[in-house]
Amino acid sequence: MQQAPLTYQTALSANMVLFCRFLRKKGFNLGPSEEADALRAITMIPLGEERLFRQSLRAVLAKNKYQFNVFIDCYTEFWDQIAKAVDSKLKQDKPVKKATDAVQNREAQFNALKDWLNLVPSTEEKSVSTYSDIEVLAKKDFQDLSNDEMQLMMSLLKRLARKLAHQKSRLKKKSKKHKVVDLKKTIRANMRRGGEMQNLIFSEKKEKKMKLVLLCDVSKSMDLYSRFFVHLIYAFQNAYDKIETFVFSTALHRVSEILNNHEFERAFDIISERVPHWSGGTTIGSCLSDFIETYSYGHLDGKTIVYILSDGWDTGEPDIMRSAMKSIYKKSRKVIWLNPLAGSPNFSPEAVGMKTALPYIDVLASAHNMDSLKRVIHETRKRRNLINRQIYF
Amino acid sequence: MKNVELDDIRKMLLKQNYIIEDTIAMAVFLALKLEKPLLVEGPAGVGKTEIAKVIAKALNSELIRLQCYEGLDSTHALYEWNYQRQLLYLKMQESQSKDIKAKEKDVFSDKFLLKRPILKAITNSKQSVLLIDEVDRADEEFESFLLEVLSDWQVSIPEIGTITANKKPYVILTGNRTRELSEALRRRCLYLWIDYPDFEKELAIVNARVPGIDSKLGKQICLFMQELRHLKLEKTPGISETIDWARALATLHLSHLDKQIVESTLGVVLKDWQDIRRTTDALSELLEKTGVVSRIG
Numbered sequence: 001m002q003q004a005p006l007t008y009q010t011a012l013s014a015n016m017v018l019f020c021r022f023l024r025k026k027g028f029n030l031g032p033s034e035e036a037d038a039l040r041a042i043t044m045i046p047l048g049e050e051r052l053f054r055q056s057l058r059a060v061l062a063k064n065k066y067q068f069n070v071f072i073d074c075y076t077e078f079w080d081q082i083a084k085a086v087d088s089k090l091k092q093d094k095p096v097k098k099a100t101d102a103v104q105n106r107e108a109q110f111n112a113l114k115d116w117l118n119l120v121p122s123t124e125e126k127s128v129s130t131y132s133d134i135e136v137l138a139k140k141d142f143q144d145l146s147n148d149e150m151q152l153m154m155s156l157l158k159r160l161a162r163k164l165a166h167q168k169s170r171l172k173k174k175s176k177k178h179k180v181v182d183l184k185k186t187i188r189a190n191m192r193r194g195g196e197m198q199n200l201i202f203s204e205k206k207e208k209k210m211k212l213v214l215l216c217d218v219s220k221s222m223d224l225y226s227r228f229f230v231h232l233i234y235a236f237q238n239a240y241d242k243i244e245t246f247v248f249s250t251a252l253h254r255v256s257e258i259l260n261n262h263e264f265e266r267a268f269d270i271i272s273e274r275v276p277h278w279s280g281g282t283t284i285g286s287c288l289s290d291f292i293e294t295y296s297y298g299h300l301d302g303k304t305i306v307y308i309l310s311d312g313w314d315t316g317e318p319d320i321m322r323s324a325m326k327s328i329y330k331k332s333r334k335v336i337w338l339n340p341l342a343g344s345p346n347f348s349p350e351a352v353g354m355k356t357a358l359p360y361i362d363v364l365a366s367a368h369n370m371d372s373l374k375r376v377i378h379e380t381r382k383r384r385n386l387i388n389r390q391i392y393f
Numbered sequence: 394m395k396n397v398e399l400d401d402i403r404k405m406l407l408k409q410n411y412i413i414e415d416t417i418a419m420a421v422f423l424a425l426k427l428e429k430p431l432l433v434e435g436p437a438g439v440g441k442t443e444i445a446k447v448i449a450k451a452l453n454s455e456l457i458r459l460q461c462y463e464g465l466d467s468t469h470a471l472y473e474w475n476y477q478r479q480l481l482y483l484k485m486q487e488s489q490s491k492d493i494k495a496k497e498k499d500v501f502s503d504k505f506l507l508k509r510p511i512l513k514a515i516t517n518s519k520q521s522v523l524l525i526d527e528v529d530r531a532d533e534e535f536e537s538f539l540l541e542v543l544s545d546w547q548v549s550i551p552e553i554g555t556i557t558a559n560k561k562p563y564v565i566l567t568g569n570r571t572r573e574l575s576e577a578l579r580r581r582c583l584y585l586w587i588d589y590p591d592f593e594k595e596l597a598i599v600n601a602r603v604p605g606i607d608s609k610l611g612k613q614i615c616l617f618m619q620e621l622r623h624l625k626l627e628k629t630p631g632i633s634e635t636i637d638w639a640r641a642l643a644t645l646h647l648s649h650l651d652k653q654i655v656e657s658t659l660g661v662v663l664k665d666w667q668d669i670r671r672t673t674d675a676l677s678e679l680l681e682k683t684g685v686v687s688r689i690g
Contacts, residue, residue: 029576037427044426045399052399055419060427063579065434068586198480257627273625 013039015082020061022078028067034060141368142224142340153370154265157231211303212243213332215291217310218275219249219282225340225367227268229309232373234259244299247275248287254295284314284353285321292327300331309338309367314353321356329360336376338367405451411443412598420585421448430543430564432579435587438631441567445524448563455521457562459510461531467538471548472512475505501552511542515558522563528578529568536575543581590632592619598632599639606643613650614639616683618662624675626668634662652680 020035038060045052054075062068145153185201214233216226230245245256253275258267288308292300300306306328314321329335337357342364358364366372402422406413421444424431433441449456459470479500486496508516514523525539542548546558566582568574590598595615599606618635638661647654656673663669672679 029580031580034580037429040427041423044423051415052419055415056423058416059420059423059583059585063576063582063584065586068584196480196484198477200476270625 012042016042018082019057019078023061023074026070026074028061028074029063030061139369139371142228143368153228154231157228210305210333211299211301213299213304213306214243214245215252215288215306215308215310216245216247217249217282217284218247218271222309222311222340223272225338226309228370229307229338229367229373230259233307244295246291246295247271248284248290249275249282250287251275252287252290252294282310282313283316284310284312285316285318285324288324288328289320292324296327296331300328302331302333304332305334305336306332307336307338309340310353311341312337312339312351312354312357314351314356318352318356321353325357325360329362334362335360336363336365337361338365338376340366340368342366342368406447409447409450410601411440411447412594412601414594417444417585417587420583424565424583425563427583428561428563430566430582431585432566432568432574432582433585433587434568436589436629436631437569438633439587439589440632441587442524442526445522445565445567448565449522449524452520452522452563454519454563455517456524457510457514457517457521458524458526460526461528461535463530463532465531465535467535468509470509470511470535470538471542472509472550473507474501474552475507479505506550506553512548512556514562515546515548515556517560517562520560520562522565525564525566527569528566529574533575536578540577540581589622589629592616595619595632595635599635602636603639603643606639607648609649610642610647611639613683614642617650617655617679620679620682621662621672624671624679626663626671627665628663628668630662638662650680650683652676655680 016039017035020030020038024030038057041056041060042053045056054072057075058068058071062071140149142150186197186199189199189201190197212233214230216222216230218226226247233243243256244254245259246252246254253271255267255271255274258270325335339354363376365376367376399418399422402425403413403418406418406421420431420433423429425448433444435441445458446456482500482505483496486499491499510523514521528536528539543564546561547555549555566578592615595618596611599611599615600608603611614635618630618638622629638658641658641661642650642654645654655676659669659672663672
């Protein structure tokens, strides 16, 4: 039904409900209680001032920074339509179907990814086609992914990271709060008080957690691989005590703070700005020595696993590389080298850099697609295996 | 809070020297009127915590602050029994012959209850302002606990019973966006995003907070800060750094900026050595944009 030119009061609440529906289609998560709040809010402000009307709605209906910023546009769009007396309800109906389809699809893809990573055994029926889609996608080299596929991968990883973060942290909290009274120590401590418990001694379970150090080559050819790798590692970050990330090309930079304080895409943009890219060649050896000199004191110890992601083409002196790798190997728990070139069937570690580093590497893997990354993740759990040094492709 | 109008809020906050713009006034007004919590987000140092302090002063109520950190649980936020004191009390009461029930009542009475911020806010006789600072540092469990408290406003202590709030406090949550907050918590609150100020606003703030500062100096400081924020720094300075710097320079009785002074006082504004290095490298450019003529010699 078309609305006649509005008399402010009578049609207002109906329009408010329509407005909230409109916002919901735009991705705002609004329920009936928020609608009620909005209606209450506009009763509090003086009528007639459009600016105040708009602001009050924004304060109530926008719930995060993104919504806050796009609110004005949505508002103008909706109320323009009302002013033209166009039935906005009809217009919204068509896109709805597409939206729900897309959402269902994403859900299926997400569940398929989770299962494939073998993390949460799902009892739900998974659509077979989506699962095998993911399998195919997982074998594709990152460089061969189309833009859409890449976006898909990144967003799935992001969601995965959020979910995992929540799971793991619950485990963490339980053991912290599980303050068990250590009776033995308590009695002993109170012996001099005639056995009366004046001091309670609590014990907490000691959690053995691992530390990770990531050294990523971000020169032109390696940039994409580095991104995926770091993304995946950070998905599991709550399983590790600490993750320190460094990037290098011609020099070494510590970027852990940036990754911790910013959302991923933005963080990588900041990193690309800071680290000058040089497609000529990477001085891996000197960057690694830099790492040893500057950072090994705080970051390398018997509990740390070191990941190095690089293609091994070093343009510096091989001796520098050798001594750096030797130090890293000695001081850490495990050294895992990821070389995306190793994904091609003709690979053999001929590059001088790789050859020099090989004796000091525990695991050499390729990490050029999701499949190999997944294996690498599972690999982290095990200890240094001196007899069977493993090489994965 | 029944008869307060939007303008009154603005005036109240201005009286406390808090420079306000429309968005902030509206959010605060609605939060007070609708009695919903207010979630304030924004980069560090833009005045999120300040708002709560200022509101408390303006309403003449007590500010109760709960600083969140990783691992914060309900014990630290709600209440804890003073075990040591209880044990000592029991020891002292040993010789007296009271029956068990009376002793129990004594031991679990108010004087042995350590009230932490949220319980303090609930049991306060007057209406208070509860500031939950940096809520995104706490974990998911704490968030769900918070949701429960914010909706029911009652706490049940097993030994005493259920305590309901007679005056619901005003709640302000602040966040830095280091972690995404849960949807449920966001929907409970009204939202306000405070960004770095523009030149006019910053100038107004400096003039309000550092009275008596030379006007030319004030303008140069604000221009400089605006330019500084365009650099990609590790820790971008916020308004609090601007105010500190302005105060420092005013104490030195300066009337304008020059390169030497800026270099030597940079530590007031920037707190990271890489930032300081980057700024000193770009200093001449920045000062040119600000219109400062450097001293010759």
